[in-house]
Amino acid sequence: MKAIVNDMIVNLHGKPDTTSELVDEILYGMTVNILEFCDELWVRVQTAYRYEGYCLKEKLIIDDAKASQWQGEANNVIIQNFADILVGPKIQSTKIATLVKGSVVIVVEENDLNQEWSKVKLASGDVGYTRSYWIQHAIADTVSEEEFRENVVQTALSYLTTPYRWGGKSPLGIDCSGLCSMAYMLNGVLIYRDAKIVDGFPIKQITLEQIQKGDLLYFPGHIAMYMGDDLYVHSSLGGNEVSVNSLNEKHPHYRKDLATTITAVGSLFAKELVH
Structure with missing residues (x-):
């Protein structure tokens, strides 16, 4: 059922x-x-x-x-932190619902990018309007690997300063695996929602030397997304919010407790990376 x-x-x-x-x-x-x-x-x-x-x-x-x-x-996701669904295509219209980033809707009428509003259908059957640029059609195979890597990092960074919430995965509060799984989901890929690599999901283990932007760093009970240049973005219980830290001990945002306890590195593109 x-x-x-x-x-x-x-x-x-x-x-x-x-x-x-x-x-x-x-x-x-x-x-x-x-x-x-x-x-x-x-x-x-x-x-x-x-x-x-x-x-x-x-x-x-x-x-x-x-x-x-x-x-x-329903293959369209909300990419704005919070999006009102209104009864008409104008800001003064009555609100039907407020949705958070990652919510799923159906676009009833595809609008040109220059048009401000899109008509959407909700799971309840109600039809309303929201800003066109607040909706994204999440299909991963429409972009190159390089674009995907950049997009998934930028999506993770869009949650910066979001409060840490155990079990959370919205702009109201998000945990470490919630952040990484939502960043991938908003770009059309479902990964396991936990701080470990699990068979049957697309993330496969690689070596630390092979890590690239958008790959995942695993620590005991924690997960982060690598941004390049020794930087990573994560939702940290210790930091109480989504923030950026470094693997480089000379960087002001270096965290020794994480940099020295990496247990695995995972990548969506492992087949191309492992020799």
């Missing part, structure tokens, strides 16, 4: 209890598989990137046919 996320941000908990650990967040328009109906309030779900947790049923549209159709048609 499939379902569609029908709220701006929906918490995934470790147990069917709102006071239990937040293990992940799922954003508006994402689809999930329902693994178990726990009781009248809770369901256990699995995300597209195979993460599992418990969420409130009231936050989902539970309809296998609708969810399957939505999954096939």
Whole structure:
């Protein structure tokens, strides 16, 4: 059974209890598989990137046919931190919903880049308008490797100063694996949402000597994205927000605790890198 996320941000908990650990967040328009109906309030779900947790049923549209159709048609993501969906194509219009970066919608009418507004359809069936440049069609294979690497780094950097939130992955708060997984997702690639390399996902291990912009650095319980020039961007519990640090001990933002504890390096382009 499939379902569609029908709220701006929906918490995934470790147990069917709102006071239990937040293990992940799922954003508006994402689809999930329902693994178990726990009781009248809770369901256990699995995300597209195979993460599992418990969420409130009231936050989902539970309809296998609708969810399957939505999954096939909704290929547009919000790239603005926060985007209002309005009843009409003007700023004074009534708000239907507010969505965060990473939310999924259907573009009903493709607009020229010079046009300010795009008509979009929500999972609820409501139709509204939002700024055209706040929406992106996420397909990774339309760009070169060099462009993808640059794009994924710039996407990660767009979260700079976002507060650290355990299990978070929105501009309201994001953790280390949330940052890296969202940067890739917003560029059309689903990677594992955790600080480790997992079989069955596109990130493969490479050596530190092969690292390039956009590759991932793994530490004990932590993950960061390499930016080039010994710099990396990450959401750090120690720093309390998304920030940039360095692997170079002579750099003012060097962090010895991370630079000396790298456990692995991963790349989407491992086949081209490993000899």
